[in-house]
Amino acid sequence: MKIATIELYEVTLPYSGGVYQLSGGREYRHFDAVIVRVEADDGTEGWGESTPFGGTYIAAHARGARAGVEEIAPHLLGRDPRQTDRIYDAMDEVLVGHNHAKAAIDAACWDLFGKSVNRPVCELLGGSTGIPMATISSIYAGAPEEMRERVVEHRSRGYLGHSIKIGALDHEGGPMLDSERIRACLADRQPGEYFIADANGGLVPETAMRMLRLLPDGLDFVLEAPCSTWRETLSLRRHCTVPIILDELVMEDENLARLIALDAADGIGLKITKAGGLTPSRRQRDLCRAAGLTMSVQDTVGSDIAYAAIVHMGATVPPRLLRCILNSRDMVTLETARFDPVMRDGRVLPPDAPGLGINVNREALGAPVQAWSL
Numbered sequence: 083m084k085i086a087t088i089e090l091y092e093v094t095l096p097y098s099g100g101v102y103q104l105s106g107g108r109e110y111r112h113f114d115a116v117i118v119r120v121e122a123d124d125g126t127e128g129w130g131e132s133t134p135f136g137g138t139y140i141a142a143h144a145r146g147a148r149a150g151v152e153e154i155a156p157h158l159l160g161r162d163p164r165q166t167d168r169i170y171d172a173m174d175e176v177l178v179g180h181n182h183a184k185a186a187i188d189a190a191c192w193d194l195f196g197k198s199v200n201r202p203v204c205e206l207l208g209g210s211t212g213i214p215m216a217t218i219s220s221i222y223a224g225a226p227e228e229m230r231e232r233v234v235e236h237r238s239r240g241y242l243g244h245s246i247k248i249g250a251l252d253h254e255g256g257p258m259l260d261s262e263r264i265r266a267c268l269a270d271r272q273p274g275e276y277f278i279a280d281a282n283g284g285l286v287p288e289t290a291m292r293m294l295r296l297l298p299d300g301l302d303f304v305l306e307a308p309c310s311t312w313r314e315t316l317s318l319r320r321h322c323t324v325p326i327i328l329d330e331l332v333m334e335d336e337n338l339a340r341l342i343a344l345d346a347a348d349g350i351g352l353k354i355t356k357a358g359g360l361t362p363s364r365r366q367r368d369l370c371r372a373a374g375l376t377m378s379v380q381d382t383v384g385s386d387i388a389y390a391a392i393v394h395m396g397a398t399v400p401p402r403l404l405r406c407i408l409n410s411r412d413m414v415t416l417e418t419a420r421f422d423p424v425m426r427d428g429r430v431l432p433p434d435a436p437g438l439g440i441n442v443n444r445e446a447l448g449a450p451v452q453a454w455s456l
């Protein structure tokens with residue numbers, strides 16, 4: 083089997099909640115999605131998505147991802163898409179880094195591989211645990227009572243995890259406002275729920291410690307991405323007893339190896355396109371497992387195609403280490419594909435359909451912006 087065609091699509095995904103607010107005054111109204119279709123010489127096709135959370139989140143942006151696909155795509159024609167590690171080596175040979183560009187191509191190869199052997203992607207990644215997965219909400223930063231209401235609303239829709247965005251600047255209310263946000267969001271806490279206070283790197287050790295000291299003892303939550311640098315994170319780690327989860331600081335395998343070597347955190351947000359696709363995510367999953375780190379399987383955001391990849395990867399994480407998966411498609415209003423995971427009491431399992439189990443809505447994507455063929 084050979085890759086015969088690669089197509090690149092550009093799609094705008096409106097944010098479903100109006101304006102998404104993140105620490106440092108960052109705002110997002112829509113997301114620029116990079117979608118790739120890979121077709122083999124026997125006509126089997128696979129789809130992958132890479133949607134950066136705007137250019138101010140991590141060192142990735144959609145136009146850069148598309149430029150990366152342009153660099154890589156011609157070199158993959160004629161290669162076997164089922165050899166996912168070898169495809170990745172070939173991508174690395176022509177372009178250093180640029181995980182977001184590689185992620186969409188990599189996911190498309192896994193989808194294609196699954197369809198070619200009539201098996202779901204989760205089975206190719208080691209097999210589904212068969213344990214339904216809890217989903218996590220994304221509660222953007224706002225006034226404490228208003229954030230509490232959004233947690234209540236997500237709870238009513240079956241969400242068991244809640245990622246509360248914090249990281250107020252001093253003039254916005256600083257550590258006092260963040261502590262009130264955490265208290266408000268946890269006020270109606272139900273058994274079995276999991277709370278993350280996610281600063282997206284918006285705190286420094288001083289503001290983080292002040293915020294933690296303003297909270298009453300016994301609140302059950304983990305602190306995600308408190309600081310934007312390793313030094314700050316390690317300093318805070320030495321001074322606090324709240325579990326720390328890393329997200330933006332862990333992109334490459336090497337970052338995860340560093341986390342483990344320095345004992346810098348207790349878990350990670352395993353975001354598939356941040357890692358560079360399903361191939362490196364599988365490796366990071368195994369490194370986390372070896373080190374006893376918890377994982378929330380997510381993405382930087384993404385429509386149905388990205389969500390399908392999340393569900394398949396999440397299903398392969400041992401339940402004692404899997405906290406939640408992100409229903410990324412709930413954050414956008416455009417349906418790029420039909421994807422019907424199995425739902426049990428609000429929890430999620432991958433479908434039995436081959437590959438990612440998606441039916442892409444070609445009309446929503448429009449014509450490809452570029453294509454390469456043998």
Ligand SMILES: [Mg+2]
Binds near residue numbers: 282307
């Ligand atoms: Mg995060």
